[in-house]
Amino acid sequence: MKFLQAIHHGAAPTNGWAATAEAIVSPVFHYLYGFGRSDILVVLLFCICxxxxxxxxxxxxxxxTCPSEYGLGRIPRTLFFLALPALANLLDRVMATPGFLFYGVTFGLIYHTWNSLTANARRAGWPVPKAIANLVESEIKAKSERAMNQKEG
Structure with missing residues (x-):
């Protein structure tokens, strides 16, 4: 009986729409980013968030500044950050360098985003270990200077 209930719930219209969306999105995702690369892209997306x-x-x-103003200004940057690994993957495919550019670009973006989020956390007054804060000191200084320039301008 439970088997029949599972089949009934599995054939729900919402599941059909989800399966259709996956059937369309999945090949596009794999074409742009390659197979087996979802973990590193999740790390990048998590760092961006x-x-x-x-x-x-x-x-x-x-x-x-208003948080919505800050957030809206970050949308183009985020789209750019998500497009770069796709471009690197396509270049890897053209140049027959399996994953060389993709992983280099993606790890570079993760490193850059890690510096930015750590500096932001420090500027927000959140507890960041001193050793880590020292690693991103130049980013903290640059963000603070940019904030001071925005206040004056």
Missing amino acids: LDWVTGIQAAKKQDF
Whole structure:
């Protein structure tokens, strides 16, 4: 009986729409980013989300800018960050360098985003271990200077 209930719930219209969406999106995703690369892309997306959260908090605390203004200004940057690994993957395919550019670009973006989110967390007053804060000191300084210039301008 439970088997029949499972089949009944599996054949629900919403599941049909989800399966159709996956059937369309999945090949496009694999074409753009390659197979077996979802884990590193999840890491990148997670770092970008944390960068948004910490950036909004730092903006509220130090820049006194509206969080929605900060967030809307980050959308083009985020789309660019998500497009770069796809471009690198396509270049890898053209140049027959399996994953060389893709992983190099993606790890570079993760490193850059890690620096940014750590500096934002520090500027927001969140506890960041001193050793890590020292690693991103130049990013913290650059963000603070940019915030001061925005206040003056």
